[in-house]
Amino acid sequence: MPAPLTILLVEDDSGSVLFFQNAAEEAGITNPIHVAEDGRKALDYLEGANEFADREKFPLPGLVVLDLRLPRATGFEVLKQMRANPDLPKINVIMLTASAAEEDIDKAYALGANAYLVKPLRLEELRSIVEAIKLFWLTHNHIPR
Amino acid sequence: MGTDPNAYPTRPPPGLQSQSALIIERAPLPIVEVQGAAHTVSHVNSAFCRLVGKSRAKLVGTPFATIVPGGDKCLPVLNQVYATGEAATLAHEVEAETNPTHWLYAMWPALDANDQPVGVIIQLTKTGNVLQNAAAINEALLISGLRQHELAAAATHLNVQLGKEIVERKLVEDALQAANQRLGNQAGELERLVIERTARLRETVGELEEFSYSVAHDLRAPLRGMQGFARLLVEKYSGRLDAEAQSYLERIASAAARMDSLIRDVLNYTQVLRGHATLAPIDLDRLVRDILSIYPDWQPPRVELVIEGTLPVVLGHPGFLTQCLSNLLSNAVKFVAPGLTPHVRIWAEERAPSTTQAGWSPENGEVTGGWASEGPVVRVWIEDNGVGIAEKDRERVFRMFERINSPEHFAGTGMGLTIVRKALERMGGRVDFQSAAGDGSKFWFELKKAPAGAKPSAAS
Numbered sequence: 001m002p003a004p005l006t007i008l009l010v011e012d013d014s015g016s017v018l019f020f021q022n023a024a025e026e027a028g029i030t031n032p033i034h035v036a037e038d039g040r041k042a043l044d045y046l047e048g049a050n051e052f053a054d055r056e057k058f059p060l061p062g063l064v065v066l067d068l069r070l071p072r073a074t075g076f077e078v079l080k081q082m083r084a085n086p087d088l089p090k091i092n093v094i095m096l097t098a099s100a101a102e103e104d105i106d107k108a109y110a111l112g113a114n115a116y117l118v119k120p121l122r123l124e125e126l127r128s129i130v131e132a133i134k135l136f137w138l139t140h141n142h143i144p145r
Numbered sequence: 146m147g148t149d150p151n152a153y154p155t156r157p158p159p160g161l162q163s164q165s166a167l168i169i170e171r172a173p174l175p176i177v178e179v180q181g182a183a184h185t186v187s188h189v190n191s192a193f194c195r196l197v198g199k200s201r202a203k204l205v206g207t208p209f210a211t212i213v214p215g216g217d218k219c220l221p222v223l224n225q226v227y228a229t230g231e232a233a234t235l236a237h238e239v240e241a242e243t244n245p246t247h248w249l250y251a252m253w254p255a256l257d258a259n260d261q262p263v264g265v266i267i268q269l270t271k272t273g274n275v276l277q278n279a280a281a282i283n284e285a286l287l288i289s290g291l292r293q294h295e296l297a298a299a300a301t302h303l304n305v306q307l308g309k310e311i312v313e314r315k316l317v318e319d320a321l322q323a324a325n326q327r328l329g330n331q332a333g334e335l336e337r338l339v340i341e342r343t344a345r346l347r348e349t350v351g352e353l354e355e356f357s358y359s360v361a362h363d364l365r366a367p368l369r370g371m372q373g374f375a376r377l378l379v380e381k382y383s384g385r386l387d388a389e390a391q392s393y394l395e396r397i398a399s400a401a402a403r404m405d406s407l408i409r410d411v412l413n414y415t416q417v418l419r420g421h422a423t424l425a426p427i428d429l430d431r432l433v434r435d436i437l438s439i440y441p442d443w444q445p446p447r448v449e450l451v452i453e454g455t456l457p458v459v460l461g462h463p464g465f466l467t468q469c470l471s472n473l474l475s476n477a478v479k480f481v482a483p484g485l486t487p488h489v490r491i492w493a494e495e496r497a498p499s500t501t502q503a504g505w506s507p508e509n510g511e512v513t514g515g516w517a518s519e520g521p522v523v524r525v526w527i528e529d530n531g532v533g534i535a536e537k538d539r540e541r542v543f544r545m546f547e548r549i550n551s552p553e554h555f556a557g558t559g560m561g562l563t564i565v566r567k568a569l570e571r572m573g574g575r576v577d578f579q580s581a582a583g584d585g586s587k588f589w590f591e592l593k594k595a596p597a598g599a600k601p602s603a604a605s
Contacts, residue, residue: 015370
């Protein structure tokens with residue numbers, strides 16, 4: 001049985017990070033969750049650059065949960081550079097953002113996002129979303145290796 | 146010189162001798178009559194005596210050639226007139242001591258009964274001082290020359306004036322042309338300005354949209370924090386919190402939820418402002434009571450608020466209507482004189498649609514439940530005991546960012562009624578008020594009554 005895939009959560013708001021981790025814990029997700037607090041760090045992690053050069057400690061993620069509004073580089077920029085980098089395998093990206101604007105949704109898919117989720121206000125709703133992520137993206141879905 | 150038969154009559158009427166003597170005597174011109182081949186003076190008139198300066202006695206009987214200067218020069222012509230009976234003229238110059246004079250002679254024959262010449266009648270003209278005449282002529286010429294000079298000067302002056310006028314006219318023409326040019330340029334400039342402003346406006350609208358998305362993202366993130374942490378507290382520390390602490394946490398969560406829905410409504414509003422508004426039946430009674438329950442400041446004893454009867458189900462947009470009611474109620478409570486308890490009364494009445502009310506415009510979006518322009522209208526009244534609105538401010542209160550009260554007394558953005566009016570327009574309704582300064586306001590808005598049996602949606 002292959003090692004459980006790593007999740008990279010790109011989120012600048014520490015509260016949101018905590019809620020996601022809480023929801024993941026409640027949902028029984030045991031996959032390692034790495035957090036990048038801005039877009040630049042997310043790209044460094046994905047490219048194994050700078051502090052993230054050690055792939056043992058910072059393994060390439062099998063799933064990226066990506067916010068849109070981020071410091072240093074936006075979610076769109078992260079997505080764009082990920083898809084433009086031929087050295088990176090096709091990694092599933094789930095957008096998790098406050099914006100439900102149609103243009104944001106369209107742009108995210110156009111840039112190669114695999115799913116688009118809107119951050120709910122209530123913790124209970126987030127938990128059900130994270131449960132759905134576990135069931136679909138971490139259990140039933142097959143990803144390219 | 147020469148003869149002219151028409152100039153002098155050759156045949157005087159009969160009896161002229163005696164009669165002509167009198168006429169000749171009185172003539173102002175010097176005239177003398179000579180007789181015979183020797184041209185002996187037979188008669189002179191007074192003018193002739195004056196001319197030669199001699200008395201009649203001394204002249205008569207003497208030969209003509211001796212009585213006038215250069216008289217011998219006349220003899221050939223005199224002989225000719227005497228011989229032929231033909232009139233003749235003669236002019237000759239006399240070298241006088243001072244000035245030369247010209248003597249002019251007109252001669253015609255004196256005839257007898259048989260038409261035979263017996264003598265010659267001579268009329269003399271001494272064209273006195275030619276030089277003096279010349280001087281006079283010169284003078285006249287000089288005067289005319291001066292006059293001419295004056296005329297020329299005047300003409301020159303006129304020309305200069307005309308030249309100036311032409312220059313001025315040219316300047317005016319140039320100015321006119323420049324003005325026309327500027328006008329043309331200005332038209333172009335205006336057009337350019339309109340294009341530029343439109344572009345800037347679009348940019349601003351774009352920025353505003355971006356701003357509202359920022360608001361959506363940045364304001365809602367802390368709300369999720371409030372919600373989430375309140376939730377975690379309740380879950381993880383429930384055993385250690387008493388009922389009061391738990392209720393406080395619930396209020397944090399519900400306030401955050403309320404704020405979140407408000408932000409969402411504002412966003413919905415700005416979106417629907419540009420797009421389509423879909424109308425649905427809304428339970429107004431429930432909506433108003435829900436809104437009232439959310440604002441602790443609107444509860445007694447701080448505010449006395451009464452809903453009369455049960456408000457009907459109307460056709461509207463839940464977000465818009467929440468916005469309208471929140472703003473109208475907030476105004477009713479807010480604009481009250483200091484120290485006075487706000488009294489607000491809400492009621493609704495059914496009315497026939499106003500003939501002046503515009504029908505539902507299809508561009509506003511689709512309407513559910515087969516709603517049409519016909520059918521009853523619901524007018525909702527919100528009456529307050531506030532500071533009122535002066536008649537002169539009637540239109541201003543609806544204008545964006547217009548505030549008729551001092552911000553020291555009443556806080557606000559000046560957006561409230563603008564949003565209310567726009568939202569009601571978008572729902573095919575309208576809003577207005579009755580008020581007088583210091584006498585409270587009665588705001589009302591009208592919406593279509595929902596068709597009977599329409600199932601109202603959850604409005605809040």
